[in-house]
Amino acid sequence: METIDQLSILSIDIGGSRIKATVLNQAGELQTSYIKTDTPSIASPENVLDAISYLVKSFPTYDRVSVGFPGYVKDGIVMTAPNLGTHLWRQFDLRQELAALLQKPVRVVNDADLQGLGVVRGKGLEIVITLGTGFGSALLHNGFLLPHLELAHHPITKRKDYDQYVGELAFKSAGVEKWNMRVQRVLQILKTVFNYDYLYISGGNADEILFKLDENITIVSNVDGIKGGAMLWQDEFLVASK
Numbered sequence: 001m002e003t004i005d006q007l008s009i010l011s012i013d014i015g016g017s018r019i020k021a022t023v024l025n026q027a028g029e030l031q032t033s034y035i036k037t038d039t040p041s042i043a044s045p046e047n048v049l050d051a052i053s054y055l056v057k058s059f060p061t062y063d064r065v066s067v068g069f070p071g072y073v074k075d076g077i078v079m080t081a082p083n084l085g086t087h088l089w090r091q092f093d094l095r096q097e098l099a100a101l102l103q104k105p106v107r108v109v110n111d112a113d114l115q116g117l118g119v120v121r122g123k124g125l126e127i128v129i130t131l132g133t134g135f136g137s138a139l140l141h142n143g144f145l146l147p148h149l150e151l152a153h154h155p156i157t158k159r160k161d162y163d164q165y166v167g168e169l170a171f172k173s174a175g176v177e178k179w180n181m182r183v184q185r186v187l188q189i190l191k192t193v194f195n196y197d198y199l200y201i202s203g204g205n206a207d208e209i210l211f212k213l214d215e216n217i218t219i220v221s222n223v224d225g226i227k228g229g230a231m232l233w234q235d236e237f238l239v240a241s242k
Contacts, residue, residue, distance in 0.1 A: 010062040010102070011229025012052060013111055013222065014069050015039060016083035016133030016168075017204070019048070020226060021055050023062050028118065028227035032059055043084040045092050049101055056102070064236075065098060065106040066229030068114030070134065072150050076108045080150065082163060083133045107232050110148050112136030115202050117145065118228030119220045124197030127190060128225075131183070132203035135162040139194070162186065171205055180210050187217070 008031060013020040020036040037055050040047035071081035076095025080086050099106040115138065116128035122143030130136035139146040152163045164170060166186055171179045190199065191214075199217045201209070206219045213219075 007063045007233075008061070009229050009233060010056060010059065010065045010104070011114075011226045012056075012065065012067045013114065013226050014048060014052075014067065014084075015111065016043075016070055019051055019055060020222065021052070021059070022226060023059050024227060024230045026230055026233075028230035030223075030227075034223055034226065039084070043081075044088045045094070045097065048084070049097060052098070053101060063104060064233050065102055065104050066114065066232040067094065067098060067106065067108040068111035068226075068228070069094060069108055070111045070136065072148065073108050073110055076106070080153075082152070109145070109232065110136070110138065112138040113145055113148055114228040114232065115220075115222075115225030116140050116200075116228065117231035118225045119200050119202070121198060125194065126198045126200070127194060127196045128200045128202065128220075129186075129190070130203035131166060131201060131205040131208075132168065134167045135165075135186075136203070156186070156189070168205065171208065176208060176210070179205075179208070183209060184211055187214075 007026055009024045011022055011024050017039055018036045019039055020034065022034045023031040025031055035055065037051055040051055069078060070083050072079040076093060078089040078092045078094050081089035095106045095108045112128055112130050115130060119128060120126045120140050120143060126140045128138040135152040137151040153161045155161050156165045166179065166182050200220045202220050202222060202225050
């Protein structure tokens with residue numbers, strides 16, 4: 001019979017460019033090296049599942065699986081996957097398919113939500129944004145996830161949403177200086193709309209920020225974010241420890 005101090009969690013972050021994974025203990029501490037592979041160029045569910053199977057084949061035994069997915073996920077079922085191909089993923093039951101593949105209980109949330117669970121302090125209203133292939137966001141209050149909002153697809157100009165405004169394609173086409181001006185505008189909007197206590201910035205392009213950040217904004221690593229895989233199972237841990 002499983003006991004609370006024996007459980008380990010396979011944490012997977014599916015990104016538009018790379019798929020990353022590690023095994024964590026209950027405290028979110030890495031039990032294996034943090035490894036990654038390129039996301040398949042045709043990122044169909046079948047190809048992504050094959051990549052995950054290959055990525056984790058040498059991992060030690062794990063008891064639970066946490067997955068961050070770049071899109072809107074409801075009860076483990078993918079609703080949108082803008083950077084992988086929504087037409088390929090819509091209504092795909094990722095939780096069920098991964099549970100069948102890995103033979104373990106699986107939980108799936110938006111990738112920014114998983115990041116958020118791994119990096120927040122758990123005090124007040126906190127926001128996590130990711131600057132990578134697209135624009136990700138997560139809202140948490142006192143350490144608990146709030147309903148996911150796809151801010152990435154909310155218009156920020158007459159012709160662009162957040163993904164198109166500060167995502168990877170925008171970074172390449174606009175250049176570093178203009179992209180930084182756009183990120184500053186995004187941060188000002190978030191500050192005005194949410195009046196957050198703290199904001200965290202993650203993602204592959206976070207290190208390209210050149211301007212001075214407010215005292216309640218910090219840049220965090222993707223490795224920190226994947227630790228959210230342990231937090232995703234905290235309710236089960238708490239029940240098991242009683």
